[in-house]
Amino acid sequence: MKSVCFALIASTSCALASDATVPGQVTTPFPIVPWTNRLSGSIFDLQPDTTYEIELNLSDPDGGSSQKLVVARTRPVPTEATNARVTNAGPRGFKLHRFSQGDVVLHNTVVKAGDGLGNYTSEPFDHALFRNNLFVGGKASNATFGGYSPGRGRAVDVQQFGLHCSFDHNAYGTHGIPFEGKFRSWTFTKLPGTEFEPHGLQIHGDPIELFKKPMFPSDPSKTYGAPDLRPAALTSVLDIAAPIPNVNSIYSGDGPDLGAYESDQQLPVYGPRP
Numbered sequence: 001m002k003s004v005c006f007a008l009i010a011s012t013s014c015a016l017a018s019d020a021t022v023p024g025q026v027t028t029p030f031p032i033v034p035w036t037n038r039l040s041g042s043i044f045d046l047q048p049d050t051t052y053e054i055e056l057n058l059s060d061p062d063g064g065s066s067q068k069l070v071v072a073r074t075r076p077v078p079t080e081a082t083n084a085r086v087t088n089a090g091p092r093g094f095k096l097h098r099f100s101q102g103d104v105v106l107h108n109t110v111v112k113a114g115d116g117l118g119n120y121t122s123e124p125f126d127h128a129l130f131r132n133n134l135f136v137g138g139k140a141s142n143a144t145f146g147g148y149s150p151g152r153g154r155a156v157d158v159q160q161f162g163l164h165c166s167f168d169h170n171a172y173g174t175h176g177i178p179f180e181g182k183f184r185s186w187t188f189t190k191l192p193g194t195e196f197e198p199h200g201l202q203i204h205g206d207p208i209e210l211f212k213k214p215m216f217p218s219d220p221s222k223t224y225g226a227p228d229l230r231p232a233a234l235t236s237v238l239d240i241a242a243p244i245p246n247v248n249s250i251y252s253g254d255g256p257d258l259g260a261y262e263s264d265q266q267l268p269v270y271g272p273r274p
Contacts, residue, residue, distance in 0.1 A: 098121075103129070112136070112142040112150065113139070113150055115154045128161065133259065138216055141221070171201040173203030185195075238263055239251075
């Protein structure tokens with residue numbers, strides 16, 4: 001168990017266990033939450049999934065003080081979005097809304113009408129990492145979902161995100177319309193790029209032909225049979241994924257494949273098992 005000294009209003013000393021690490025004493029006035037008559041505040045720079053013994057020291061400038069020892073545990077690191085297959089999605093494959101922070105998006109395959117990777121909120125996400133994904137967009141029907149469109153059919157259309165995001169080593173394609181994508185104000189018609197996707201791959205030709213069972217869900221309002229989105233033999237996404245220890249360390253061929261599947265792996269069983 002680690003310990004931290006947390007002082008409200010006035011500074012104070014804090015005795016710690018010999019093996020404790022201290023993120024730093026906190027000495028600051030905290031506001032009273034309206035209607036509750038309680039103090040509200042935060043402790044920063046704590047380790048995830050760790051139990052802390054927290055010493056709270058309250059000192060009132062008008063006189064009086066109080067001390068309390070509490071035990072709390074921080075949340076674990078969020079689960080990564082890895083090795084997912086997304087087909088026939090509505091407006092978007094990933095919903096990075098409400099100032100989302102720290103999203104890790106690795107080895108996913110998205111095939112959908114509209115934008116392959118699209119995010120349309122005015123609330124920018126940040127600290128996101130995109131690696132080794134395969135995004136395929138294309139022309140959509142006129143269907144909308146709650147008034148929301150799936151996008152115009154770009155490979156990617158992501159304009160509102162923070163300065164700490166990283167997009168690289170992903171592949172993009174469009175089905176049935178000319179190739180185009182957009183990061184922030186940069187509209188592009190070819191890859192690789194410079195600031196975004198310096199090692200990105202533009203899929204030439206029809207990207208649906210990359211897969212063992214080609215299918216494009218042009219109308220998201222309809223039901224389609226299960227696709228096989230494993231890469232077909234001799235396609236451009238084989239063996240070129242960026243190595244990520246403990247994520248894609250097991251592969252066949254000369255390197256891991258882009259997207260959710262290795263070309264020769266068995267398809268997972270979705271839904272009830274036989």
